Amino acid sequence: MTTDKKQILFNAFGMNCVGHINHGLWTHPRDQSHLYTTLPYWTSLARTLERGLFDGLFLADIIGVYDVYGGSADLTLREAIQLPVNDPAMLISAMAAVTENLGFGVTANQSAEAPYLFARRFSTLDHLTQGRIGWNIVTGYLDSAARALGDTGLSEHDSRYDRADDYMEVLYKLWEGSWADNAVRRDKAARIYADPARVRPIAHDGPYYRSHGIHLAEPSRQRTPLLYQAGTSGRGRAFAARHGECIFITATSPPAARKTARQLRQEAADAGRGADALRIFVGITIVTGETDAIAREKHADYLAHANPEAGLAHFSASTGIDFAQYDLDAPITYGVSNASQSAVEVARAAGWTRRRILEEAALGGRYPVLVGTGAEVATALGQWVEEGEIDGFNITRTVVPESYEDVIDHIVPVLQERGLYKTAYGEGSFRNRLFGRGDRLPDTHVGASHRWPSAT
Template identity: 55%
Template sequence: MTATGKREILFNAFDMNCVAHQSPGLWRHPEDRARDYNTLGYWTGLARTLEKGLFDGLFIADVLGPYDVYGSSDEATLRAGTQVPVNDPMLVVPPMAAVTEHLTFGVTAGTAYEHPYPFARRLATLDHLTEGRVGWNVVTGYLPSAARNLGNEDQMEHDERYDHADEYLDVVYKLLEGSWEDDAVVNDKESGVFIDPSKVHRIEHEGRFFRTPGIAFTEPSPQRTPVIYQAGASTRGRAFAGKHAEAVFINSPTQELISGTAAKIRQSAAEAGRDPHDIRIFSMQTIVTGATDAEARAKYDDLAQYVDVEGGLVLMSGWMGIDLARFDLDEPIGDVKSNAIQSAVETFKKASGAEGEEWTVRRLAEWVGIGGFGPVIVGSGETVARELARIQDETDVDGFNLAYHITPGTFEDIVEHVVPELQKLGRYKTEYREGTMRHKLFGRGDHLPENHYGSRFAVRSRSQV
């Protein structure tokens, strides 16, 4: 809640360590600086802008393989620069943490292809270096190209990927929660003892997928386990979220779908023995704003000139697993024989207010070209603020993952035009809460709460058994 007692809207910036994230082609816009993604200056400048606007966090997406469903090759994705090249998301976090005090960082990393032992060390290292301002977006992977490049013929079956991820999380919890006691590091210069060996425990994990007998290789970090993000919307994915997630990213293009997904996630938390609002839900949103509604609309029309149709189809093909290169650009969607594409288009029609109109493959790509799969709001800061408040009130989301159309211009506009209007409505913070990412989100301390599945692995619980 804000100081006025009204529900606070949370903001994450949604980015990726690449050139074309959610708006293919807009890297060509003269004001876009996405090409600087591989420089420290881009990331530190973005972090300063977000902290100026009191953003809660920067959520960094990632993939481990190219989008090669379209045309059954990676040629189109290379031409368009759609999420390729992609650099490691974790490495940009420490410099951003160094130039900010409060901004938090949600970093995407998959469970499919790296052993949890070295990953847990890297995660704990980030938590140390950011003083507890980091979260982990747990993904199981969806691109077959990543599986092939890491020595597999294909990905594991969908539900088995989550079984694998469940055990992966168990190993991470055991290492970060259950290996080192809080006071294991004594740092006694007189006795010459730095660590009390009796307070460091082997985890002795023997599972279906992993065998990890030894101790964690890092001392406890401020949060021990960083905040757990998750983005799966399937039935199995929601069960995983109910068990593990403290924040969930959803990507639904209509308010009806946002509301339904949010309700199912909260139900999953309750079924796991947690409060339904123990999970912060962030809905993907793109905002085009300016001083007036007319200025925002003119800005949108300008952006539309740079949309890359083929790039949009590359992303849609990868997300949906359908090769849209097989269809003519001006072919009506009704001629495209796929239940998946039909349902997606019906969703887009509702989101754009274009129900009853004929949609072609080209029009689908143009829709995706600004903001990707998520909804778009165009308007003045006041218009946008009121719409965001209405969406939150009617869908029960906690906040928004804000995708850019151009960067950092999208975020600069939001800071200038939208944030002040939300503050006038009493729906946005006027100062940061102190502490770690977990405490900023929930106000209940730094560590996993007792009703979270991961807390059962805590060393303090082990000593009581």
């Protein structure tokens, strides 16, 4: 089918742990998330997502633990609220080996690793996936993470982005400028694998990072991985406008999504990249079935296993506010946060009390929940894209793997019939499939300024 309609993008939103967004559902008898430490769990999921033509698997990650609620990690441990959590990057090679088209967005905290080593790890993943790797850039928001890494506490919110800007400069120099495109010759007869004249060390002396050396990996298909980013505070948007390609936002309604999307696209345009330089995704939860009654029954079943208090504990960590100290209907003081400013702003704007947050987290998480038949949910998704001016969704998991199987079996065919979803994967890298402009960073991106000069 050929169509001029805007096609909706789908990421599965996951994490290398038991409980991710919709907390408590690990107790559901059909849920398999406790198998997250096994490779078959992940390779099976990757095959399922590719069957549904999902654009990517977006893997969240945290360093640190959620210990703000009640001043301890007790509930976090009992309900597996993103604890225990394993390294997401370790999963990619196995999933890439059983798929050909599925992209992988991997979250990694830039403050936790020297950029020189990080650059090699993601170049390696780009090689092994043949250009299907993306990086979700995060600066961290957990004080527990800062303490675990040896700091006295979390640094000030905006300064974390200043540090991240400097980190990115090092990476761009390594990924884009250390090796020329034609540096690798692989000439056995001449005994020249790489031409020394086409490889150079970088020299970076920034306010936070210093790096002098040759990038350890030869150029990969994308060089710089597809760049995800999720900051929507004022400073976060400025960072996204400079670096981000795929932006993950949280919105409670299409009008709220539209407001944030317009801000982000305008800032990208102001940065000289153009308003179409971004692909914007909203987090959403879907419960669907063959009939509306089946979907409603399934939703009620999920609610019976979910834990709203666990969702509240997660939100406490996101905002840095211990909601356990407040009565159900007491007004909450939302001051300036050093954690996630965007999370605090959502709660402040809505005037959320503890009771209201618990209601929002009825399914264990705070993302909008769509319940209905494939046709009903497809209509709602189309409205979100049109009215919210977004490009797609990060679809959270509820009961694994059936929540994704249901989307694929009941919603994807309807979207395809309506011309709103692809019927086959596009060509090239992860970046090219989402933007259609080639495998590498566009010329208007700040990272492109660090390329090896084409005339030399």
